[in-house]
Amino acid sequence: MQHETSACPAGHGTRKIEGAEGTEGIEGTEGTEVADLREREPVTLPTARASGCPFNPPAGLGELRDDQAPLVRMRYPDGHIGWLATGYDTVRSLFADSRFSARYELMHYPFADIGELPPAPVGDMTGMDAPEHTRYRKLLVGKFTVRRMRALTERVEEITAEYLDAMERKGGPLDLVKDFAQPIPALMICELLGVPSRDREMFQEWTLQLTTLVSDQQAQYEAMNALGEYVHKLVLNKRVEPTDDLLSDLTTTDLTDEELAGVGSFLLGAGLDTTANMIAHGTFALLSNPDQLAALRDDPALAPQAVEELMRYLTIAHTTVKTATEDVELDGRLIKAGETVTMSIEAANRDPLRFPDPDTLDLHRKATGHLGFGHGIHQCLGQQLARVEMQVALPALVARFPDLRLAVPSEDIPLRTGKNIFGVHNLPVTWGEV
Template structure:
């Protein structure tokens, strides 16, 4: 049940605290896994705080676990891009455009429900577990290649990127010869350093290819998800959009979790040893790494009507930025939250979001990480960084946090 707006609720002030001048984004020096230090202080002071956005809009920042989770689950908050204000400098002039056709992240019900129902059955736990054998094959192939080549290698290119790329492309029926192009285009679209022209070129190229692929699947269906969807009521344009959305979601996020998760394990030798010595910890390890790293930092929503939350009044039209990285480090939900503990029961974390927009492909991501990470640390028990940790290039300017490269090496047999 949602709280109805109160007639005597406070106006748009948050106690006696002035609005933040900007979203904290600077991580502590020398700690690539910690959120900006200011977020913890804000969460303790007031988990829902007024914030000024770069375009001058005065909206909100949510940092507390219960607050963020409540907003995720509340249908009075919209995910439609054109209603949102971008919380970081460099956003599109004149506001965000509406979501591209098929981009479920920027949809509300009932449009979102229509797409979600069609796709949910394709990403069930049972179906994703059935793919485990194929994930294990792909993982073993890339570990064998690493062993043949010898270290040092860039773990991102040699291991972390190929596994989810091959899996999502196999699911959609994308020919192997085109998969490197998709990885490059996806990175261009998610990297905040890309120019508007570069992003548009990548989006256009991907859209044109996928449209041709949709037509081919309609003419000659094969055993893949895209062919399955040709029997639905989705138009060619909608199918093309769904394909682009799934490719973007399936390639970049899991690749970063595998690479950045490995970096975190190597930076916490006791946790690396725990997974190496007990691969059955994989399930807990994946959930804890999702909580600890939270590579998708923020989600933005806009109030469709006045909403009272945490004693504050969020007015209709005001944007709320939800800091998942702050929420996943909330000590009221996760004791000793700044420690990586693979034995922790981290269920309930917000690394995959929550509510109707919870990550559609989370079960596939879990399968890939549950297979890849323990296989890596058991195959190469002496795995270590090949460069100093402070020289690892971080994806600081990307919407998905992680590493650009992760040079690693190991003792040769």
Template sequence: MGRAASKPFDPPAGLDELREKDPLVRMRYPDGHIGWLATGYSTVRSIFADQRFSARHELVHYPLADVGQLPPAPVGDMTGLDAPEHTRFRKLLISKFTVRRMRELTKRVEEITTDCLDAMERKGGPVDLVEAFAQPIPSLMICELLGVPSADRDRFQQWAKMMTSELSDQQAQEDAVVAFEAYMAELVASKRAHPTDDLLGDITASDLTEEELTGVSVLLLAAGLETVANMLSLGTFALFSHPEQLAALRADPELAPQAVEELMRYLTIAHTTVKAALEDVELDGKLIKAGDSVTISTEAANRDPLRFPDPDTLDLRRKATGQLGFGHGIHQCLGQQLARVEMQVALPALLNRFPTLRLAVPVGDVAHRANPNIHGLHSLPVTWDEA
């Protein structure tokens, strides 16, 4: 099931009816496996928090196509690990997202956002908001987090763009991955020899191998870039489609923290996760047997009226506390606080710098990404009235 072109911000048709009928139902996977689909908020939250469900790639059946058995997660990718292997990475990394570091990074988010807006203003409209605003902000913030030298940041951004773009051909993407991994291996070695005051500099003093450190860097790039870049572009598009909500955020920038939580709930760009039961688990009066895959529809859970009244309405004044856009449990997004800061700073700044900001193309011409795992935009042409 895909999102309807006429309702680009809503989950695929039929998910709400399934959830209303039963929040946990049997599901046939493309390879013939009979597993489960979870759509209710409480059910999804319970599965996320239950370590009897595994995140290991090689144990799950893929819900969208018969791709055979998946390989284990790449070295350093803790999203595909269970405890205690996952715990080893998580404990090390989460201790580096300190209040001091977040405060310092907040200042840099403000500076980078201002630089992007200045460049947009100098160029004049129309511009592609994805290229001019949504991608460079998280990309440069990852550079800050990892301590990438200023002279290397243009190359870093090009690799990041190539690796995450659906418009890149496979060979170009593979070449970018190889170049990026080689660069990060050199950076890790440099920081081991000469420690620096940044996250990567901190963790090079740990027991992680150079291969693991490189893998962690790739993970931070992928997770930190795609989520925020897609939220900034898709969130702006959603606000264009709800002018009363756009006006509310423009009039009251202090609304930004609530607005970000509501946009995360409403859009739920990372909309599905798959887990595998490690043992028999009884849930919602049903027996999920060891080895069963469970597809978790986070987008359906975030639209559950039992948790969020009138869930299909975008309301920036809603207290969307507990939204599952960042996940839940031991695999909850490690960099969620930085992602929140980026969005809370960037969206109000964009709207206030350009009071007449609007789409430069018809709504139907906005190019959505075809990625089945994460919702986003290829481009978002915008313009504004010159002062």
């Protein structure tokens, strides 16, 4: 049975924040008095996503940005009073300002289920500041060469074709996450790290345990440990028998075995889950916007532009946090040393001052400058590979299966809402005769 889908209406699920955080039950406050009161009272981070629209940011973020200010006081679950940034220019400025630290142990996290964090593990560049971050970044950035990217592009095309063939043989309905979106970045990480062919099936099983809904917490813990141990052994092997891959290249640097294994694990985490979710959630968005799906199917050359717009529109890595290391004045407000700022990337990417009609998915939009890959020194190191994977996979999928459709009603798609990476746990699709 075919299930019809339709695009989310612009602004669907948003609401005016009447009596919003800090103003409940207060009488005699209206007009400018309410605005002044809200400015004084810290807000809490809106996290509830609107039912019926799996693509829009949580209701309330846009109102905070547009009706109050792009930078407001925020109360954190642990009681800390810090800040929430929702405007595009504000978030971009915070990304680029070296006076804000990315170190985990300095953060107050905005989500109640995550408490105090330890320092970043060895090799995890996301939680480092300069000069430690600079040392790692300089060693890695030169390894993403044009020659290597060209070779990886050819492999993306080959792997994509292999999995499309497998989908066609299997027939629908099937889970696009398991059968298409997850294997492509998993195998490309294998190519990047130089995982031998004999180990790749085992490697994929571990990564599948880490990225699917069916895995229980114990299975995910075991898979994480197994992957960590494997990457460490892989580093030792590359020391002895280097091959043409990134890990082998890094054995010629001054990185220790522990640091190399940490970098390998970091690249695995950074390059697998996010790209798999973008391929799956991007497909979901296209199936929910038939006119945009048709545009990509009819013009595969639109793929690079389409990927940038999907990155902006979906913003699956939706929130990040930094802490001021000194007093900073921003947007006319004083952020004091030690105060944490939560940066809502998804709200910034929907800022109408930067992207007109931001709640509409438009593959013809020039979405240059979106913050889906971050900005500044922590901008995604592997963004070019991620772009290649999406630019190859999405148009190839809709070209092979021009009548691709959801196999269940859109409201039955299980969404990943409990993690810092938004997306879908699985995506049942089918094609062919109705």
